[in-house]
Amino acid sequence: MGKKRKHAEASEAPKEEVAQERPKRTLLGWKDGVPEKQNSSPVFRNREKVLVTCSRRITYRYRHLMLNVVSLLPHCKKDSKVESKESKGATLNELIELRNCSSCLFFECRKQKDLYLWMVKCPSGPSVKFLVNAVHTMEELKLTGNHLKGSRPLLTFTSNFDKEPRWKLIKEMIVQIFGTPKDQRKVKPFHDHVFVFSIVDGHIWFRNYQISVPHNETDKVDRGGLDKLTLVEVGPRFCLNPIKIFGSSFGGPTFYENPFYISPNQIRALEKKKKAGKYSKKVKAKKRRKMHELSNPLEPDEFADLWKD
């Protein structure tokens, strides 16, 4: 029995999510009741582990955002900064394998101005690259809520997540990464905060609220208490703009490209160009005026010789 168990665990571990497949269990073949029971209602264990890292030269604001995310996810492992942008795909994959994680949130800061977030499912999973805007960290004094560190969040999505395949994929990844596993070691028992993911104008907006409801018992809300439910914002806040979805982690074939995405570099370049045209526009306008004057000469003035001597 012991040996069988070990074998079972070894083959179960890599396939924990895909619970239907049990092809190689020949040892249990002659126990009729057991394999059927296991096949029909397998114990699903969420063994998700997220690796959270950032690139070098990240600014304080984004670093605090990363730290906030680390405190929100009790099933994450924070790692030190990574360098070397050329082979970043390979090194990061290795790093994830090394830390025995199944997904990764990589905060990449470019030019100390723009923050890109990579959401990656490790072994062969898809990866999504986002541009992060409108960052407000938990340290802002206007965000007054507070909740247990490590309690499982409730996740709310808008219905447009189920409309298109790209949003469906992103939703699944968010559920797996931001949803805390039920039996994780550092998880606290109660549910006192809620995450909001909503798609507005092609961007994914994230909010985190603390739930406060008047109650006396732990498993029942008071009568009419649901009407007195209030939410206080805890933070952090950010807005994700999906850029590309790749087939494998940190690279691979592009499955989706956002047509409305303009990189922040391009935006800055365009603005500079607009300003740069000022002088040449002036010169052009002067030349045009000259041409116009040449082509339409004025009538000779009657009084031009009046003051001449």
Place this chain on the structure above:
Amino acid sequence: MVALRGKELQVNEEELEDSNVGDVDDEEFESESESEPEEVAVSEPAKNAVYNKEALLEKLDDIAWPQNVEWIHKLTVDHAVDQEVDVNDDLARELAFYTQALDGTRQAFEKLQSMGIPFLRPPDYYAEMVKSDAHMLKVKGKLLVEKKKIEEAEERKKAREAKKLAKEVQAQKTKERAKRKKEDIESVKRWRKQRQQSGFARGKDEELDLSPDEEKSFEKSKKRRTGVAPGDRSGGFRRKGGNEKGRKQREFREAKFGHGGRKGMKKQNTAESTNDFKGFNKDKFSASKRQKK
């Protein structure tokens, strides 16, 4: 159509002019057309954008959890979107997020309650929170400061209003007082006239025909000082108790000079003061000193 043609010709002419001027203008012409509505320039690459739906769905099946996973693992709630929210309107957007969260929480709580799982934090459950206590103190401080500011502003407003009212009331009072004074004088004059007219025939026994106003004025003045005789020059402080020496001195001074009692009584040449040798230097009058002179 003709109008369009004309426009095209004009555009061509401009282009020629521009090309005459130089390279810089070309670039800037391009950038103008690009910067005007950004979506116009970008809708071109939209046609080239990759969107491989089948592959996406395949990948989704790869990574997704099995279908029969219990809700308690996922804890997701979907919220139906009523109408498109304008991104730039901050208040509306935040309100939409708030309602989404509220709705979702209600649904989730109902489910959890039906499952019978404890999901509400009891009041005596102390554990590490996501924000430290020091931070929460800062937040509290800020909230209190804001509250104070609002209250102060309100108080100032109220004070202003009250001041206005008070001024009005005071004006009225002074008017009344002046009126009464006038009336009093008038009534005395009248009485005098009456007496004159009746030729001073009345004797002392006859009563004064006082009107009720005058009667009132003969009542005690409102500033009551009980226990103080009208002729008391000490200002009513003479009978005060107190056994300590310092207190005695203070008392003495107060009784002599008054404690804001009667006006204009700083020093007086009273009988007590003439017999009082306290201010004089005893040694001056001693025999030895006198002999020196």
